[in-house]
Amino acid sequence: MASQLKVDTITGVTTAGSIVVTGEGGSTTTNLQQGLCKQWIHFNGSGTIAIVDSFNTTTIVDNGSGDYQVTIANDMSNDDYSVSGTMCHPTTGNSSAARQGPAVNEHAVGSYQVYTGSNTTTLDDVAVINLQTMGDLA
């Protein structure tokens, strides 16, 4: 019979933040808290930049061509977190304008810097950028 748990907060018994979830194959487990994405964003990076959708994101700032800053709403606990992502240029169809990146640097607890480049060695805007942040919340 299908079951439903109604709850606002889940806390581990042994360690408050450690809740184990059984893997899909049933033979291994993973830590739920560590596996949750702590911030994600989909934004338009050319012209007037704009957030399309996001989670735990305050703002994005356009620092110049191919240079963006993402501000995290609820901060990370340190600057060792992982940010992965993809990008696309232009917005539709097979890209005829090759681009590089996204590259992420200057990790801070409340923000990180994103760079995208043209198919040379210069920074350049791209149409669509998707990023996800994994790590420890403050």
Next chain:
Amino acid sequence: MASILRVDTLTDASSNNSIATSFVASGSAKLWVNFDHDGLSGTGTTGVRDSLNLTSMTDNGTGDATITIASDMANDDYSATATGYHPSASFGFITSNDATFFATGTLRIETVEHDGGHKETEHNVSCVTIHGDLA
């Protein structure tokens, strides 16, 4: 004492924000890592900054590294996303440009920068996340 909760769906106390536990398990990242390739190759000291479900990282040469997964994936069909940063280029990218790079217990990656063509280089900040099925 450790306890196990067997449930199909989670919702908040107001019955909003419902999600099937299958989405919780499948939607959770199974590995992530933030690392400095220079630390892997011995030319720097940082190496792996932080990670989940990582046993080790191996330097295979310039811009070429293998991630060893602690609890294996169920198959080699998983998804890996990444970002890479190299100061002289300001940006770069990470590839796994061969199907054999994906294995249940390892993922081989190549970090690349543009220098008029493309060359493998050692990024100062590389991040990789894996989603898929655990074994």
